[in-house]
Structure formats: structure tokens, C-alpha cells
Amino acid sequence: MKIKRSMLCMLAALALAATAQADSAYYYPGDIPYGGDPFKFCSLGMPSHGWIAVSPAAGTWMPISQYVNYHYIPTYEMICPHSHGVPDYGSG
Structure with missing residues (x-):
């Protein structure tokens, strides 16, 4: 019975760790200009701050x-x- 309980605890811990890693893969910090748009930020840089x-x-x-x-x-x-790439919105 102890073996089943320890196996169950180990599987639960692995599942929680996998979920935490999956969530962190899509994390963007709140400090992104252009209204929080990472695609615009990554494609333009910050010309008003002296870099592109x-x-x-x-x-x-x-x-x-x-x-x-x-x-x-x-x-x-x-x-x-x-x-993973910046989408192409076209030229107009």
C-alpha cells in the first residue's frame, strides 16, 4: 500500500511540474511597450529610445x-x- 501511495505522490508531483513548465513557456513580462503587443515590439524595437x-x-x-x-x-x-516568428500583417 505504501508503494502505491508513494507512486501516486510521485506522479502527482511530475504532473504539477509539467504544468508549471508549460505555463512559463507562454509568459510575457508586463513591461512590454506598444500596449503590451510583443509582435509589434519584436518587429520594430524602440526607435523612440534610440534602437531598432x-x-x-x-x-x-x-x-x-x-x-x-x-x-x-x-x-x-x-x-x-x-x-517563434513575427506574423506578417501585410503592407496595408
């Missing part, structure tokens, strides 16, 4: 001004490589 997106899939960016505000760059480097 170069390759969202790689998390690379490029300064376009000598005065770069680095506030959103860690967020860009964290979420954009995990976005």
Missing part, C-alpha cells in the same frame, strides 16, 4: 542614435527569440 530590431529571432538590435535608452533592451532580448 535587427533580428527578433536572434534577439539582436542596433542603435540608431548616440543616446540609447536601454530600459526595454533586456525585455527584447528575453522575449523575442522565443516568439
